[in-house]
Amino acid sequence: MQPLMQTIFYWSDLFGTAVFAFSGVLMAGRLRMDGFGVIVLAAVTAIGGGTIRxxxxxxxxxFWTVDSWYLWVILGTALIGQFMAKLPRRLPWYILPLADAFGLAIFTIIGAEKALEYGYSGMVAVVMGVITGVAGGMIRDVLAREIPMVLQREIYATASVLGGIIYTGSLALGMATLLATVLGMSGTLILRTAAIRWHLSLPIFALHR
Amino acid sequence: MQPLMQTIFYWSDLFGTAVFAFSGVLMAGRLRMDGFGVIVLAAVTAIGGGTIRxxxxxxxxxFWTVDSWYLWVILGTALIGQFMAKLPRRLPWYILPLADAFGLAIFTIIGAEKALEYGYSGMVAVVMGVITGVAGGMIRDVLAREIPMVLQREIYATASVLGGIIYTGSLALGMATLLATVLGMSGTLILRTAAIRWHLSLPIFALHR
Amino acid sequence: MQPLMQTIFYWSDLFGTAVFAFSGVLMAGRLRMDGFGVIVLAAVTAIGGGTIRxxxxxxxxxFWTVDSWYLWVILGTALIGQFMAKLPRRLPWYILPLADAFGLAIFTIIGAEKALEYGYSGMVAVVMGVITGVAGGMIRDVLAREIPMVLQREIYATASVLGGIIYTGSLALGMATLLATVLGMSGTLILRTAAIRWHLSLPIFALHR
Incomplete structure (x- = not known):
């Protein structure tokens, strides 16, 4: 990619980190955690998936051990987020889910791209995209003693899978990285936004015993 | 080992992967998860222990990043397992626990063998056998918000420990790998089958404060 | 450090391992686990944080795969601890929290020191000190299906953060390792002891929606 694109990509990554961290801050607030708990939940949500990947x-x-901006973004979000979360609501309700969808889209591409860079197959790249996108939120939910939302809720991880498949498939077809990135992120964003807008869900698998 | 034995061993490993994945499918069904949740629970149960190892x-x-058969077996089990789990019961009740005991036995040997291959001590090899055999099920239970079954239930992990000790001990005594494998797997299988048949348990350690 | 100091340091590490393992034993007893569950909870509490680090x-x-003393200390604590926990109480109530504070102090320094040794920044070293000190207890709590104590309770992880900052800061100022160790451990110990004595807590962050 060109330098300009790389810069946009990097800033998008940090933006996604802040959005994911903020969802950890909200969870910590619901559970009445102290300042350290807020930071931990912000951190595991934001960098847990990328760490496992x-x-x-x-x-x-x-990644976050060699570029300290990730930790600073998390610390800043944990501090500022506690005040923001207490403000009387002014943002429309859909802002946060949309920002989260953007974070999911960029994390998915970053995870898939890094797996390909290390020589793994397209299938593993898709798995790594999903892990990067959803594992952090799963750890947050486990620490909060909840069944991870992504295992039950409306289409979320599926949007990450779609984005990863489009991205790796586009590259396999010989497209430029930039185009594959735009297509992959669009896939995640469109499916996730549609799921939010029309409350789409995958069918539930239920056993009655 | 001879090529024939290696083939049998590899197929046994994939069979164990399918059995463990199916136990994740059943748990997902009890918790009313969607299709993605089914796949995640199948995957963490089947390859979570080996990944940590x-x-x-x-x-x-x-291991599963370089041999995509594991992921395909998990995907297949997640899909087919949802239909199989809904069929009117026809199998005798003890089939699944016995298949699971076989999976536990083979995973234990694979974990211990790989640790020895990488130059670790017999004690670490036994620990790695147990991690391979039971850690996946523990993650499954944590994601399902249950206290891991193996920490409380009838003899399960203990059967894995026994198999690991027999295997590494036999090798230390100079036995051939094949014989040590048969002896180790038999140890796990016999103890686990006896525990299922006669509801054997370790003593419970309970504090009343 | 001089050989004598290294010996003291190593024994302190094993002492901290035993104390942390014993807190896992107590949790296992409250949850009526079997012998294997006792060992697992002892092990994850004692070496979980260092393993993640x-x-x-x-x-x-x-670390514990190349020095089997850690596993032996855990096994010994799991066995002896079950008897000790059943004895009629004789120790004053504050002995265990103080021993735990000592374990927290030493684990923090060991984690920070190892990160620096591998060439990471001071910020990462502080994070690794905290992970070494508190992550094991967090896994123990998750396995016991509780929200990790350190996210909600009185100042605990914060004492680890303080010790890590003092230690890495002292080294950055050019102090000898021994002095930095003593200062860092003192920081953790004093803050943690004060928190126990006067029930100090960080402010709670609570959201009412």
């Missing part, structure tokens, strides 16, 4: 693909270094 | 022993690659 | 910093080997 880096461990599994055997990255030379886990 | 590979991270801790520092394997060059996590 | 070693995976993230990319240590050559996870």
């Amino acid at each position: 880096d461990l599994i693909i055997g990255a030379d270094k886990v | 590979d991270l801790i022993i520092g394997a060059d690659k996590v | 070693d995976l993230i910093i990319g240590a050559d080997k996870v």
